[in-house]
Amino acid sequence: MAFPNVRLASRPLHFIYLCDCSGSMEAQGKIQSLNQAIRQSLPSMAAVARDNPEARVLVRALRFADRAAWHIATPTPVEELHWVDLQAGGVTALGEALELLAAELRSPPMEQRALPPVLVLISDGQPTDDFEAGLATLLAEPWARKAVRLAIAMGHDADGEVLQRFIGPGSGRDLPAGEVPGGSGEMPRHPLGRSPRRPLQASNATTLARYIQWASTAVVGAASTSASQIGGDFEGGDDEGGYNVPLPDLPPTELDPIDDPDPLKW
């Protein structure tokens, strides 16, 4: 005698890394730091997936250098994923990567019902192909517009404007960088002036790892929306504004240099 063998209904949550594998990523061990950060984030990502039974977290990765190609092509349940190292060399075909991504976010093969996909773009430089065309193709797809789009800039040569275009328009509700929390008289949506709807600046391996960890756990939790909602977070939430998933606060990172033991800066 037992409770019947049934379980909560679930939807797919597609989590896709878009990884810059241009030649410059070989310098200062950046590509290895990226491989390490992603590999190390998988166990806690699997734990978040376990805690959110309404989501089936499926991971893929795209690489782009001279050309763009799927590094992990099949949506893989996070608990089964074994990360294969990315190799660097070539230029930066980000536009082509976005075209490939767009094709996968079309229905089919995209399911008819899903949770918002999470797309994480990681780059250290300028695109060398037609980024605008690729972005237009991508954002023509409804699933791409509904996705949480994040961008991590590795080092200081990444093109901030390109990354911001990928993320989507910033909104007046974001605090301008540097504004004192509460100075506007309002409770800030994201304290300390740092917003995930701007490119995340990773200048060393530790920061990169923290942002990858955050994207693969806190953001996955938010997209599964089993996370507790903070009051005031969901005025808005319109389709095109990109606020269809309230994002959690960014992790504490090296605003205080004393915290950072890592001497290797990009």
Place this chain on the structure above:
Amino acid sequence: MLAPGSTLRFDGLPEPLTILRRLGGGSQGQVYAVRVGGDGGEELALKWFHPGFLHRDPGLAERLQESIRRGSPSGDFLWPLALVRPPQAAEAQAAKAQGWGYLMPLRPAGYRSAVDHAAGRLSISLQNVLRGAFHLASGFHALHSLGFCYKDVSLGNVFLDPASGRILIGDNDNVDVSGRAGGAVIGTWGFMAPEVALGLARPDGASDLFSLAALLFQLLTRHDPFKGALELAIPCLDLPGRRRLYAEDPVFVFDPLDGRNRPDPIEHGSALLTWPIYPRPLQEHFERSFGPGLRDPSRRTLTGQWRQTLAASLDQRRLCPSCGEENFADPAATSLCWACASVLKPPPRLVAPAGVISVAAGNELHRHHLDPLAAESLDHPLARVEAHPRRPGLLGLRNLSSHPWTLVLSGGDTVTVAPGETGNLATVTQLCGAAGRVLIQA
């Protein structure tokens, strides 16, 4: 944020804490297992908040102090015990910058998250699920009786011991005096009352009742009460999608009047399989809370009503003679087993002054069955029906009370059953105990 293995001194604690291991964490903070004092000291849990979260919730310390002062509503809460501030941070500002936390009991071994149950990773009997539901309603009853409300109910905050049906309610740092404004967290999608989700009201006791109903439904069915055909019509279940489903136009999947949101046979099979298991009075509580109770908080089922109906549902439990599955249909009429469709004829019953219990192995007699003024409780059964260990089909009644019983047999003879002993039920017509008299009817 706190390093496992380290021993730290904190303001507010006479003894140092050793951080043993990280238990988990989320957007609000991290939870660690800690030991107070040296070896052999008590092991507790420490929740440590991120400074970023503390900015959003300025009333948190005061709320926790109030909870600590009042004490836990019942034994079923992992309740805050003491605030813990970093040393040399006597000033609130400094503490905010570094983060601070509070101590609470550790979850005992054997308790699993209700998430594991909903995800189908837990083996549990229907009896223990109903017991768990009863204990949950009782916990909320105790919390509300103190004038508190929970505010952030969800599956992740409830722990369940599948072996006994006992529950523990965790994450009590959003608990506040009912109706008081303040606090950052307002709830979790799927458990938030529509008026709270729409921003029309702050969480309070009445919105808790909605959340309790949603939690009980998920516990009993492993399904979301608002996911039916309307959910299938939403391609991307993001924030606007959830607003539509749970707040703007919520329709209970089994609403008797509005059939727009019926469960899909393939996608929502768990609801269709489990709902018929439960008796009508229990179903009606959900229909009311998720029907008129959607917009009118005063129509939501009260904690006392849940307790009463859940306890009565347990009294109706019997085992199918064909497949052995637990059934809870009204015993007065003939019904079909939900699992194998075999006919279930009305069973023998224990008729007590304030309750009727079906005779089935595992069913229990409680004080509230004998004393109409006693509140329902499952904690100290007076008797339990048990199957004979070697002779299948033979049922007995074990005396769990502290007084001997006299059993009257059909021929008129009497038998004494001492505490701990079991009397054969086959020929008994009456049980006379210290607490009252129970008739046994075939």
